Amino acid sequence: MTKLSVNINKLATLRNARGHNRPDILQAARDIERFGAEGITVHPRPDERHIRYQDVRDLKHIVTTELNVEGNPTPDFVALCREVRPEQVTLVPDAPDAITSNAGWDVVTHQQFLREVVAELKSFGCRVSIFLDPDVNLVEAAASTGTDRIELYTEAYTVHYLADREAAVAPYRATAARAGQLGLGVNAGHDLDLDNLAWLHQQLPELAEVSIGHALVCDALYLGLENTVQLYRRQLKA
Template sequence: MTKLSVNVNKIATLRNSRGGNVPDLLKVAMDIESFGGQGITVHPRPDERHIRYQDARDLKKIVRTEFNIEGNPIQKFMDLVLEIQPTQVTLVPDAVGAITSNAGWDTIKNRSFLHEVITTFKKNDIRTSIFVDADIKMVEGAAETGTDRIELYTENYAKSFAKGEMKGIDPFIKAAQVASELGLGINAGHDLSLDNIKFFKDSIPNLLEVSIGHALICESLYFGLENVINMYLNKLK
Protein backbone atom coordinates (compact mmCIF):
# COMPACT_ATOMS: atom_id res chain seq x y z
CA MET A 1 0.00 0.00 0.00
CA THR A 2 1.17 3.53 -0.78
CA LYS A 3 1.61 5.50 2.45
CA LEU A 4 -0.29 8.73 3.06
CA SER A 5 1.74 11.53 4.65
CA VAL A 6 -0.42 14.52 5.54
CA ASN A 7 1.09 17.97 5.11
CA VAL A 8 -0.12 20.16 7.99
CA ASN A 9 1.11 23.51 6.65
CA LYS A 10 -2.46 24.70 6.09
CA ILE A 11 -3.35 23.98 9.70
CA ALA A 12 -0.51 26.26 10.74
CA THR A 13 -1.66 28.90 8.24
CA LEU A 14 -5.13 28.92 9.80
CA ARG A 15 -3.68 29.13 13.30
CA ASN A 16 -1.34 31.98 12.38
CA SER A 17 -4.11 33.98 10.71
CA ARG A 18 -5.76 34.64 14.07
CA GLY A 19 -2.89 34.36 16.53
CA GLY A 20 -3.06 32.08 19.52
CA ASN A 21 -3.12 28.32 19.19
CA VAL A 22 -6.39 27.48 17.45
CA PRO A 23 -6.36 25.09 15.75
CA ASP A 24 -3.79 23.26 17.86
CA LEU A 25 -1.23 21.96 15.35
CA LEU A 26 0.08 19.24 17.63
CA LYS A 27 -3.37 17.91 18.44
CA VAL A 28 -4.32 17.89 14.76
CA ALA A 29 -1.16 15.91 13.95
CA MET A 30 -1.95 13.38 16.67
CA ASP A 31 -5.54 13.12 15.42
CA ILE A 32 -4.35 12.56 11.85
CA GLU A 33 -2.27 9.62 13.06
CA SER A 34 -5.15 8.23 15.11
CA PHE A 35 -7.40 8.47 12.03
CA GLY A 36 -4.95 6.31 10.07
CA GLY A 37 -2.52 8.81 8.53
CA GLN A 38 0.85 7.15 8.05
CA GLY A 39 3.04 10.23 8.21
CA ILE A 40 3.19 13.94 8.96
CA THR A 41 4.85 16.37 6.55
CA VAL A 42 5.88 19.97 7.20
CA HIS A 43 7.51 22.52 4.93
CA PRO A 44 8.93 25.36 7.03
CA ARG A 45 9.95 28.40 5.00
CA PRO A 46 12.44 31.06 6.06
CA ASP A 47 9.69 33.61 6.85
CA GLU A 48 7.82 31.01 8.95
CA ARG A 49 4.51 32.19 7.50
CA HIS A 50 2.86 28.84 8.22
CA ILE A 51 4.98 26.14 9.84
CA ARG A 52 7.40 27.67 12.32
CA TYR A 53 10.75 26.12 13.04
CA GLN A 54 9.61 25.55 16.62
CA ASP A 55 6.57 23.66 15.28
CA ALA A 56 8.94 21.19 13.65
CA ARG A 57 10.77 20.72 16.94
CA ASP A 58 7.51 20.23 18.83
CA LEU A 59 6.12 17.79 16.26
CA LYS A 60 9.23 15.62 16.52
CA LYS A 61 8.29 14.94 20.13
CA ILE A 62 4.79 13.65 19.36
CA VAL A 63 4.79 12.16 15.85
CA ARG A 64 4.66 8.37 16.11
CA THR A 65 4.49 7.53 12.41
CA GLU A 66 6.93 8.96 9.85
CA PHE A 67 8.02 12.59 10.07
CA ASN A 68 8.97 14.24 6.78
CA ILE A 69 10.47 17.74 6.63
CA GLU A 70 10.54 19.51 3.25
CA GLY A 71 12.49 22.56 2.29
CA ASN A 72 15.30 24.30 0.45
CA PRO A 73 18.58 23.24 2.08
CA ILE A 74 19.80 26.65 3.15
CA GLN A 75 21.98 26.49 6.25
CA LYS A 76 19.16 27.36 8.65
CA PHE A 77 17.05 24.53 7.25
CA MET A 78 19.91 22.04 7.35
CA ASP A 79 20.65 22.92 10.96
CA LEU A 80 17.00 22.33 11.85
CA VAL A 81 16.87 18.95 10.14
CA LEU A 82 20.11 17.78 11.73
CA GLU A 83 18.81 18.87 15.13
CA ILE A 84 15.45 17.14 14.77
CA GLN A 85 16.52 13.98 12.94
CA PRO A 86 13.21 13.31 11.10
CA THR A 87 12.48 10.06 9.29
CA GLN A 88 12.91 11.78 5.93
CA VAL A 89 14.07 15.09 4.51
CA THR A 90 12.72 16.16 1.11
CA LEU A 91 14.83 18.73 -0.71
CA VAL A 92 12.76 21.33 -2.59
CA PRO A 93 14.28 24.21 -4.62
CA ASP A 94 11.95 26.92 -3.37
CA ALA A 95 12.73 30.56 -3.89
CA VAL A 96 12.55 32.49 -0.62
CA GLY A 97 9.27 34.22 -1.50
CA ALA A 98 7.55 31.34 -3.28
CA ILE A 99 3.87 30.92 -2.40
CA THR A 100 4.16 27.19 -2.97
CA SER A 101 6.57 24.79 -4.65
CA ASN A 102 6.50 25.29 -8.41
CA ALA A 103 9.37 23.27 -9.89
CA GLY A 104 11.62 20.33 -9.29
CA TRP A 105 15.41 20.43 -9.01
CA ASP A 106 17.70 20.59 -11.97
CA THR A 107 19.64 17.62 -10.68
CA ILE A 108 22.29 17.94 -13.38
CA LYS A 109 23.29 21.57 -12.72
CA ASN A 110 22.98 21.09 -8.95
CA ARG A 111 24.46 17.59 -8.74
CA SER A 112 27.52 18.51 -6.64
CA PHE A 113 25.53 20.65 -4.24
CA LEU A 114 22.82 18.02 -3.79
CA HIS A 115 25.39 15.27 -3.33
CA GLU A 116 27.07 17.25 -0.56
CA VAL A 117 23.79 17.97 1.22
CA ILE A 118 22.55 14.40 0.89
CA THR A 119 25.82 12.97 2.15
CA THR A 120 25.49 15.12 5.27
CA PHE A 121 21.96 13.93 5.98
CA LYS A 122 22.66 10.27 5.25
CA LYS A 123 25.63 10.32 7.62
CA ASN A 124 23.03 11.18 10.26
CA ASP A 125 20.75 8.28 9.21
CA ILE A 126 18.09 10.57 7.70
CA ARG A 127 16.37 9.22 4.59
CA THR A 128 16.64 11.65 1.70
CA SER A 129 14.30 12.52 -1.16
CA ILE A 130 14.67 15.03 -4.01
CA PHE A 131 11.71 16.91 -5.50
CA VAL A 132 11.90 16.45 -9.28
CA ASP A 133 9.81 16.99 -12.39
CA ALA A 134 8.70 13.95 -14.38
CA ASP A 135 11.77 14.17 -16.59
CA ILE A 136 13.94 11.10 -17.15
CA LYS A 137 17.15 13.17 -17.24
CA MET A 138 16.31 14.74 -13.88
CA VAL A 139 15.60 11.30 -12.41
CA GLU A 140 18.92 10.01 -13.71
CA GLY A 141 20.66 13.06 -12.27
CA ALA A 142 18.98 12.44 -8.92
CA ALA A 143 20.33 8.91 -8.81
CA GLU A 144 23.86 10.30 -9.15
CA THR A 145 23.47 12.45 -6.04
CA GLY A 146 23.12 9.41 -3.79
CA THR A 147 19.55 10.18 -2.72
CA ASP A 148 17.34 7.38 -1.40
CA ARG A 149 14.17 8.57 -3.12
CA ILE A 150 12.68 11.10 -5.47
CA GLU A 151 9.38 12.93 -5.03
CA LEU A 152 7.61 13.45 -8.34
CA TYR A 153 6.19 16.97 -8.66
CA THR A 154 2.63 16.24 -9.79
CA GLU A 155 1.09 19.63 -10.63
CA ASN A 156 1.19 18.98 -14.39
CA TYR A 157 -0.51 15.62 -13.90
CA ALA A 158 -3.26 17.23 -11.80
CA LYS A 159 -3.90 19.92 -14.41
CA SER A 160 -4.10 17.36 -17.23
CA PHE A 161 -6.39 15.09 -15.23
CA ALA A 162 -8.76 17.99 -14.50
CA LYS A 163 -9.06 18.54 -18.25
CA GLY A 164 -9.74 14.86 -18.89
CA GLU A 165 -6.36 14.40 -20.57
CA MET A 166 -5.36 10.97 -19.32
CA LYS A 167 -2.10 10.96 -21.28
CA GLY A 168 -0.80 13.50 -18.79
CA ILE A 169 0.18 10.53 -16.65
CA ASP A 170 2.60 9.15 -19.26
CA PRO A 171 5.72 11.16 -18.30
CA PHE A 172 5.21 10.15 -14.68
CA ILE A 173 4.98 6.47 -15.56
CA LYS A 174 8.20 6.69 -17.56
CA ALA A 175 9.99 8.64 -14.83
CA ALA A 176 8.88 6.13 -12.19
CA GLN A 177 10.03 3.19 -14.30
CA VAL A 178 13.48 4.74 -14.69
CA ALA A 179 13.64 5.55 -10.98
CA SER A 180 12.85 1.93 -10.10
CA GLU A 181 15.51 0.67 -12.52
CA LEU A 182 18.03 2.97 -10.83
CA GLY A 183 17.09 1.75 -7.35
CA LEU A 184 15.33 4.92 -6.23
CA GLY A 185 12.25 4.92 -4.04
CA ILE A 186 9.31 6.91 -5.42
CA ASN A 187 7.23 9.50 -3.57
CA ALA A 188 4.85 12.02 -5.10
CA GLY A 189 3.09 15.24 -4.20
CA HIS A 190 1.55 18.57 -5.19
CA ASP A 191 -2.10 19.08 -6.20
CA LEU A 192 -3.00 15.44 -5.63
CA SER A 193 -6.60 15.15 -4.46
CA LEU A 194 -9.43 12.69 -3.87
CA ASP A 195 -10.41 13.17 -7.52
CA ASN A 196 -7.08 12.27 -9.08
CA ILE A 197 -5.18 10.18 -6.53
CA LYS A 198 -6.49 6.72 -7.44
CA PHE A 199 -5.66 6.96 -11.15
CA PHE A 200 -2.20 8.23 -10.27
CA LYS A 201 -1.55 5.51 -7.71
CA ASP A 202 -2.84 2.75 -9.98
CA SER A 203 -0.64 4.01 -12.85
CA ILE A 204 2.69 4.51 -11.06
CA PRO A 205 4.76 1.42 -10.30
CA ASN A 206 6.32 1.13 -6.84
CA LEU A 207 4.78 4.32 -5.45
CA LEU A 208 5.87 4.36 -1.80
CA GLU A 209 4.37 7.58 -0.43
CA VAL A 210 2.23 10.56 -1.31
CA SER A 211 2.34 13.83 0.57
CA ILE A 212 -0.95 15.74 0.47
CA GLY A 213 -1.89 18.92 2.27
CA HIS A 214 -3.84 21.68 0.55
CA ALA A 215 -6.46 19.50 -1.15
CA LEU A 216 -6.87 17.22 1.86
CA ILE A 217 -7.53 20.10 4.23
CA CYS A 218 -9.95 21.76 1.77
CA GLU A 219 -11.83 18.47 1.30
CA SER A 220 -12.00 18.10 5.08
CA LEU A 221 -14.06 21.30 5.29
CA TYR A 222 -16.86 19.36 3.60
CA PHE A 223 -16.36 15.78 4.74
CA GLY A 224 -14.41 16.02 7.99
CA LEU A 225 -10.75 15.20 8.58
CA GLU A 226 -11.24 11.62 9.74
CA ASN A 227 -13.51 10.79 6.80
CA VAL A 228 -11.16 12.33 4.26
CA ILE A 229 -8.10 10.50 5.56
CA ASN A 230 -9.94 7.20 5.31
CA MET A 231 -11.18 8.10 1.82
CA TYR A 232 -7.55 8.59 0.77
CA LEU A 233 -6.45 5.36 2.42
CA ASN A 234 -9.12 3.45 0.52
CA LYS A 235 -7.99 4.94 -2.78
CA LEU A 236 -4.34 4.14 -2.02
CA LYS A 237 -4.92 0.43 -1.37
Protein backbone atom coordinates in the same frame (compact mmCIF):
# COMPACT_ATOMS: atom_id res chain seq x y z
CA MET B 1 0.98 -0.23 -0.14
CA THR B 2 1.49 3.47 -0.87
CA LYS B 3 1.60 5.52 2.31
CA LEU B 4 -0.33 8.73 2.93
CA SER B 5 1.62 11.55 4.56
CA VAL B 6 -0.56 14.54 5.46
CA ASN B 7 0.95 17.99 5.07
CA ILE B 8 -0.30 20.18 7.93
CA ASN B 9 1.03 23.54 6.70
CA LYS B 10 -2.48 24.86 6.03
CA LEU B 11 -3.53 24.12 9.60
CA ALA B 12 -0.59 26.19 10.78
CA THR B 13 -1.64 29.01 8.44
CA LEU B 14 -5.05 29.04 10.11
CA ARG B 15 -3.47 29.05 13.58
CA ASN B 16 -1.12 31.89 12.72
CA ALA B 17 -3.96 34.05 11.42
CA ARG B 18 -5.08 34.66 15.02
CA GLY B 19 -1.77 34.40 16.82
CA HIS B 20 -2.90 31.81 19.35
CA ASN B 21 -2.86 28.02 19.33
CA ARG B 22 -6.09 27.18 17.58
CA PRO B 23 -6.01 24.79 15.88
CA ASP B 24 -3.43 23.03 18.01
CA ILE B 25 -0.91 21.71 15.49
CA LEU B 26 0.41 18.98 17.74
CA GLN B 27 -3.05 17.66 18.56
CA ALA B 28 -3.98 17.79 14.89
CA ALA B 29 -0.93 15.67 14.03
CA ARG B 30 -1.84 13.15 16.71
CA ASP B 31 -5.41 12.97 15.42
CA ILE B 32 -4.39 12.65 11.78
CA GLU B 33 -2.19 9.69 12.68
CA ARG B 34 -5.01 8.20 14.75
CA PHE B 35 -7.35 8.59 11.78
CA GLY B 36 -5.02 6.44 9.66
CA ALA B 37 -2.35 8.59 8.04
CA GLU B 38 1.08 6.95 7.86
CA GLY B 39 3.08 10.17 8.07
CA ILE B 40 3.08 13.88 8.83
CA THR B 41 4.68 16.34 6.40
CA VAL B 42 5.73 19.92 7.16
CA HIS B 43 7.42 22.53 5.01
CA PRO B 44 8.89 25.30 7.18
CA ARG B 45 9.85 28.43 5.26
CA PRO B 46 12.23 31.19 6.39
CA ASP B 47 9.40 33.65 7.16
CA GLU B 48 7.57 30.98 9.22
CA ARG B 49 4.27 32.06 7.70
CA HIS B 50 2.77 28.67 8.47
CA ILE B 51 4.88 25.91 10.04
CA ARG B 52 7.49 27.33 12.39
CA TYR B 53 10.88 25.83 13.16
CA GLN B 54 9.70 25.26 16.73
CA ASP B 55 6.72 23.30 15.40
CA VAL B 56 9.15 20.92 13.71
CA ARG B 57 11.04 20.45 16.97
CA ASP B 58 7.82 19.81 18.86
CA LEU B 59 6.42 17.43 16.24
CA LYS B 60 9.49 15.24 16.41
CA HIS B 61 8.53 14.32 19.98
CA ILE B 62 4.94 13.35 19.22
CA VAL B 63 4.79 11.94 15.67
CA THR B 64 4.75 8.15 15.92
CA THR B 65 4.58 7.28 12.21
CA GLU B 66 7.03 9.26 10.06
CA LEU B 67 7.98 12.93 10.10
CA ASN B 68 8.80 14.28 6.63
CA VAL B 69 10.38 17.74 6.61
CA GLU B 70 10.45 19.55 3.27
CA GLY B 71 12.44 22.59 2.31
CA ASN B 72 15.21 24.35 0.49
CA PRO B 73 18.49 23.18 2.07
CA THR B 74 19.70 26.54 3.35
CA PRO B 75 22.15 26.46 6.27
CA ASP B 76 19.32 27.13 8.73
CA PHE B 77 17.20 24.32 7.27
CA VAL B 78 20.07 21.83 7.37
CA ALA B 79 20.83 22.86 10.96
CA LEU B 80 17.19 22.20 11.88
CA CYS B 81 17.40 18.75 10.33
CA ARG B 82 20.63 18.07 12.23
CA GLU B 83 18.82 18.95 15.45
CA VAL B 84 15.49 17.20 14.79
CA ARG B 85 16.65 14.25 12.64
CA PRO B 86 13.33 13.54 10.96
CA GLU B 87 12.76 10.18 9.32
CA GLN B 88 12.69 11.83 5.89
CA VAL B 89 13.93 15.12 4.44
CA THR B 90 12.56 16.23 1.08
CA LEU B 91 14.71 18.78 -0.72
CA VAL B 92 12.68 21.40 -2.59
CA PRO B 93 14.24 24.29 -4.56
CA ASP B 94 11.68 26.93 -3.63
CA ALA B 95 12.57 30.61 -3.34
CA PRO B 96 11.97 32.30 0.05
CA ASP B 97 9.00 34.25 -1.32
CA ALA B 98 7.37 31.34 -3.16
CA ILE B 99 3.70 30.87 -2.32
CA THR B 100 4.12 27.15 -2.83
CA SER B 101 6.60 24.80 -4.48
CA ASN B 102 6.52 25.32 -8.24
CA ALA B 103 9.39 23.34 -9.79
CA GLY B 104 11.64 20.38 -9.25
CA TRP B 105 15.43 20.49 -9.04
CA ASP B 106 17.72 20.98 -11.99
CA VAL B 107 19.72 18.02 -10.76
CA VAL B 108 22.27 18.31 -13.56
CA THR B 109 23.27 21.90 -12.76
CA HIS B 110 23.11 21.41 -8.97
CA GLN B 111 24.42 17.86 -8.87
CA GLN B 112 27.52 18.55 -6.78
CA PHE B 113 25.63 20.76 -4.32
CA LEU B 114 22.92 18.14 -3.90
CA ARG B 115 25.47 15.37 -3.49
CA GLU B 116 27.03 17.24 -0.56
CA VAL B 117 23.69 18.06 1.06
CA VAL B 118 22.36 14.52 0.65
CA ALA B 119 25.50 13.07 2.24
CA GLU B 120 25.22 15.45 5.19
CA LEU B 121 21.53 14.70 5.78
CA LYS B 122 22.09 10.96 5.53
CA SER B 123 24.82 11.28 8.14
CA PHE B 124 22.06 12.44 10.52
CA GLY B 125 20.17 9.20 9.85
CA CYS B 126 17.56 10.81 7.59
CA ARG B 127 16.17 9.26 4.42
CA VAL B 128 16.48 11.85 1.65
CA SER B 129 14.12 12.58 -1.23
CA ILE B 130 14.67 15.11 -4.04
CA PHE B 131 11.73 17.01 -5.54
CA LEU B 132 11.84 16.30 -9.29
CA ASP B 133 9.90 17.16 -12.42
CA PRO B 134 8.58 14.15 -14.40
CA ASP B 135 11.53 13.86 -16.78
CA VAL B 136 13.15 10.49 -17.27
CA ASN B 137 16.36 12.23 -18.37
CA LEU B 138 16.81 13.70 -14.89
CA VAL B 139 16.58 10.46 -12.96
CA GLU B 140 20.14 9.25 -13.50
CA ALA B 141 21.53 12.61 -12.36
CA ALA B 142 19.29 12.42 -9.29
CA ALA B 143 20.55 8.91 -8.52
CA SER B 144 24.15 10.11 -8.71
CA THR B 145 23.55 12.49 -5.80
CA GLY B 146 23.09 9.53 -3.45
CA THR B 147 19.46 10.34 -2.69
CA ASP B 148 17.24 7.53 -1.46
CA ARG B 149 14.10 8.69 -3.24
CA ILE B 150 12.68 11.23 -5.63
CA GLU B 151 9.39 13.04 -5.11
CA LEU B 152 7.56 13.62 -8.36
CA TYR B 153 6.14 17.14 -8.68
CA THR B 154 2.59 16.38 -9.76
CA GLU B 155 1.13 19.77 -10.70
CA ALA B 156 1.33 19.05 -14.46
CA TYR B 157 -0.46 15.75 -13.92
CA THR B 158 -3.28 17.37 -11.96
CA VAL B 159 -3.71 20.20 -14.48
CA HIS B 160 -4.09 17.85 -17.46
CA TYR B 161 -5.82 14.94 -15.72
CA LEU B 162 -9.39 15.82 -16.66
CA ALA B 163 -8.60 16.43 -20.34
CA ASP B 164 -6.55 13.27 -20.91
CA ARG B 165 -5.51 11.25 -17.89
CA GLU B 166 -3.43 8.79 -19.93
CA ALA B 167 -1.33 11.56 -21.47
CA ALA B 168 -1.12 13.31 -18.10
CA VAL B 169 0.32 10.29 -16.31
CA ALA B 170 2.62 9.05 -19.09
CA PRO B 171 5.77 11.04 -18.16
CA TYR B 172 5.26 10.15 -14.50
CA ARG B 173 4.97 6.48 -15.32
CA ALA B 174 8.20 6.58 -17.34
CA THR B 175 10.09 8.56 -14.70
CA ALA B 176 8.96 6.31 -11.87
CA ALA B 177 9.88 3.19 -13.83
CA ARG B 178 13.38 4.53 -14.49
CA ALA B 179 13.77 5.46 -10.84
CA GLY B 180 12.83 1.93 -9.86
CA GLN B 181 15.42 0.52 -12.27
CA LEU B 182 18.07 2.66 -10.58
CA GLY B 183 17.05 1.61 -7.08
CA LEU B 184 15.37 4.87 -6.10
CA GLY B 185 12.15 5.03 -4.12
CA VAL B 186 9.36 7.15 -5.57
CA ASN B 187 7.18 9.67 -3.72
CA ALA B 188 4.74 12.16 -5.22
CA GLY B 189 3.02 15.36 -4.23
CA HIS B 190 1.39 18.65 -5.23
CA ASP B 191 -2.30 19.27 -5.91
CA LEU B 192 -3.28 15.62 -5.60
CA ASP B 193 -6.90 15.19 -4.52
CA LEU B 194 -9.79 12.73 -4.28
CA ASP B 195 -10.46 12.97 -8.02
CA ASN B 196 -6.97 12.30 -9.41
CA LEU B 197 -5.13 10.32 -6.74
CA ALA B 198 -6.40 6.81 -7.46
CA TRP B 199 -5.42 6.89 -11.15
CA LEU B 200 -1.89 8.05 -10.34
CA HIS B 201 -1.60 5.28 -7.78
CA GLN B 202 -2.82 2.65 -10.22
CA GLN B 203 -0.37 3.74 -12.90
CA LEU B 204 2.76 4.01 -10.71
CA PRO B 205 3.46 0.64 -9.04
CA GLU B 206 6.71 2.10 -7.68
CA LEU B 207 4.86 4.75 -5.65
CA ALA B 208 5.92 4.50 -2.01
CA GLU B 209 4.35 7.65 -0.54
CA VAL B 210 2.19 10.63 -1.39
CA SER B 211 2.25 13.91 0.49
CA ILE B 212 -1.07 15.79 0.44
CA GLY B 213 -2.06 18.91 2.32
CA HIS B 214 -4.04 21.70 0.69
CA ALA B 215 -6.75 19.62 -0.98
CA LEU B 216 -7.11 17.33 2.01
CA VAL B 217 -7.59 20.24 4.42
CA CYS B 218 -10.11 21.86 2.04
CA ASP B 219 -12.06 18.61 1.81
CA ALA B 220 -12.00 18.27 5.59
CA LEU B 221 -13.94 21.54 5.93
CA TYR B 222 -16.94 19.77 4.37
CA LEU B 223 -16.33 16.11 5.09
CA GLY B 224 -14.63 16.18 8.50
CA LEU B 225 -10.97 15.46 9.14
CA GLU B 226 -11.30 11.82 10.18
CA ASN B 227 -13.52 10.93 7.25
CA THR B 228 -11.28 12.81 4.81
CA VAL B 229 -8.08 11.07 5.89
CA GLN B 230 -9.79 7.73 5.45
CA LEU B 231 -11.18 8.70 2.04
CA TYR B 232 -7.68 9.59 0.84
CA ARG B 233 -6.29 6.32 2.16
CA ARG B 234 -9.05 4.52 0.28
CA GLN B 235 -7.83 6.03 -3.01
CA LEU B 236 -4.46 4.39 -2.37
CA LYS B 237 -6.14 1.00 -2.18
CA ALA B 238 -8.15 1.40 -5.38
